[in-house]
Amino acid sequence: MISTEDLHFFIMLTNAASLADAARKLGVTPPAVTQRLRLLEARLGMRLIDRSGRRMVLTDEGELLASNARRICDDIGNLADTLASRRGSVAGHLRVIAPLGFGQRYVAPAIAEFRTLYPEVNASLMLSDRPASISDDMWDLMVHIGELRDSSLVSRRLAPNRRILCAAPCYLARRGELRYPDDLRAHDCIALRENDEDVTMWRFTPKDHGAPANVRIEPVMTSNDGGTVRDWALAGLGIISRSEWDVAEHLNAGRLVPLLGAWTQPDADIVALISSRHGRSLRATRFLELLHASVLQQPWLPRNGSEHPERGKCAKDPRADGSGARATAV
Incomplete structure (x- = not known):
């Protein structure tokens, strides 16, 4: 017998590029995904996915299970919604x-x-x-x-x-201020890799409506975790372009300093x-x-009376001991 959780699991597999990709989406290890798939195949007594190559390929039985799993899960969800709505x-x-x-x-x-x-x-x-x-x-x-x-x-x-370009005061004291976007080429930049975006192309528009400037950075460090990227910047390791929601409190406290105030970046x-x-x-x-x-x-925005500037010091990087498993330095 298989459960609706098994069906949801198999639907997830069919939407993933690989078992490793499925593991990332489920927040588990690849061996855990492989073991769960093997148990499902054992209960059904048939092979559902051909894993001999680099990509997953559904067998005929796997295709049949996938199409019916989607229909069954949709029907169950719709039925539950209808019954719940009827009783308000x-x-x-x-x-x-x-x-x-x-x-x-x-x-x-x-x-x-x-x-x-x-x-x-x-x-x-x-x-x-x-x-x-x-x-x-x-x-x-x-x-x-x-x-x-x-x-x-x-x-x-x-x-x-907003996206905000910023760095720690100690980094700027050591490496100097920026006047134009092109100055980034001579600085240490830290990039966040997410959503398959071109994270090394930083785009700027002058507030005086002049010509835009696009700068292809060469990051000295990258990570797929925004918290890691922010903490590296707080530790004085380089310049970041981050969402306002993530850095507003640090800008307000003076732990990070906004850069290129005459320019804006695309909103996020x-x-x-x-x-x-x-x-x-x-x-x-x-x-x-x-x-x-x-x-x-x-x-995330500061409220009246909440400003407590602490300029001049860099925070200790909490991932300096190697505990940041998702961090990737390049």
């Missing part, structure tokens, strides 16, 4: 995907609050550095930050979010994407309302 309750399985750092800091608390308000809802939050790569049959709602490549997805703007608004399959459920609609009300307040 919010129930079912709420599945949310969000970026790593923002999801931990703002989406996870919102889900906890939502679960308290609607105890009949089961909720799962998947944090990923590449959320846009996950098929919409795996989620009800996705939080996305930055450029939206698929314009066919229904989206709702949650909050504005925070939006909610709604699944075409599941995003119209009552639970998804109610959670979107709660999340929008929470994020719209932009809790």
Whole structure:
């Protein structure tokens, strides 16, 4: 026998490029994914995926299971939504995907609050550095930050979010200030790799409406974790271009300093994407309302009387001991 969790697991596999990719999306190790697939195949008594090459290829039986799994999961979800709506309750399985750092800091608390308000809802939050790569049959709602490549997805703007070029005061004292974007070529730059974006092309527009400037940086360090990138900058290791939500408190306290004030970078608004399959459920609609009300307040921005400048020192890099497993230096 197989369960609906098995069906959801197999759907995830069919949407992944490899077992390692599936492991990243599920937040587990590749051996754990391989073992779960073997157990599923053993229960069914048939091979579902050909793993002899570098890519996964569904067998005929795997194709049959995948197509029926999607239909069954959709039917179960729709039935649960219909029954819940008839009795006027919010129930079912709420599945949310969000970026790593923002999801931990703002989406996870919102889900906890939502679960308290609607105890009949089961909720799962998947944090990923590449959320846009996950098929919409795996989620009800996705939080996305930055450029939206698929314009066919229904989206709702949650909050504005600027990109800010910044560095620690001790780095600037050691390496000097910047006057123009081209000055970045002579500095240590740190890049965040996420959403398959071209992270080494930094774009600037002058506030006086002059000609834009695009600079191809050569990062000295990269990571797929925004917190790691921010902490490297706080430690005085280089210049970063980060979302305002992630660096606002450090800018306010003077631990980071904004650079190139006469120039702006493209905004990276925070939006909610709604699944075409599941995003119209009552639970998804109610959670979107709660999340929008929470994020719209932009809790990362300083409030009156909250400024406590601490300029001049660099923070110790908490990942200097090698504990930052996701960090990659180049």
